[in-house]
Amino acid sequence: MRYLHTMVRVKDLDAALHFYGTLFGLVEIRRYENEKGRFTLVFLAAPGDLSHAKAELSPCLELTYNWDTEDYTGGRNFGHLAYEVDDIYATCQHLMDNGVTINRPPRDGHMAFVRSPDGISIEILQKGEDLPPQEPWRSMGNTGAW
Numbered sequence: 001m002r003y004l005h006t007m008v009r010v011k012d013l014d015a016a017l018h019f020y021g022t023l024f025g026l027v028e029i030r031r032y033e034n035e036k037g038r039f040t041l042v043f044l045a046a047p048g049d050l051s052h053a054k055a056e057l058s059p060c061l062e063l064t065y066n067w068d069t070e071d072y073t074g075g076r077n078f079g080h081l082a083y084e085v086d087d088i089y090a091t092c093q094h095l096m097d098n099g100v101t102i103n104r105p106p107r108d109g110h111m112a113f114v115r116s117p118d119g120i121s122i123e124i125l126q127k128g129e130d131l132p133p134q135e136p137w138r139s140m141g142n143t144g145a146w
Ligand SMILES: C[C@@H](O)C(=O)SC[C@H](NC(=O)CC[C@H](N)C(=O)O)C(=O)NCC(=O)O
Pocket: 007, 009, 037, 039, 041, 062, 064, 066
């Protein structure tokens, strides 16, 4: 068995690609347009996950864009997408400089949370860090200072 992807539906494909691609750094490896079904699928991989043998083998985030606008209410059962980064502070600063709210700032240098334009929670973890110390989880307040 092999992990393939996680699919999220997006209301605005350009806004989603700007967030996940331009700002967050994921790369598009495949796109599928379906005229009959009136939807577009875009598969995005993290640069560190790219399968150099065959891009299609990379674990992905699958964006589903339905051409006929739909409102998506986030299911409480969905938690978050998680990515490991080389420098959590630099990553969060770059996102904040580009208008992304840091819902949970990386005060402990280990973990931060942001949300996509569609409200999908994204967990950002510092490469090389173990699980955080067993302390009461802080609220998801955005203080901006960390
Ligand atoms: C390519 C493969 O990874 C897929 O996930 S295709 C699954 C298929 N997707 C769609 O039909 C997209 C448009 C549809 N209106 C939607 O919003 O899902 C599908 O079966 N989707 C149903 C689902 O629950 O994922």
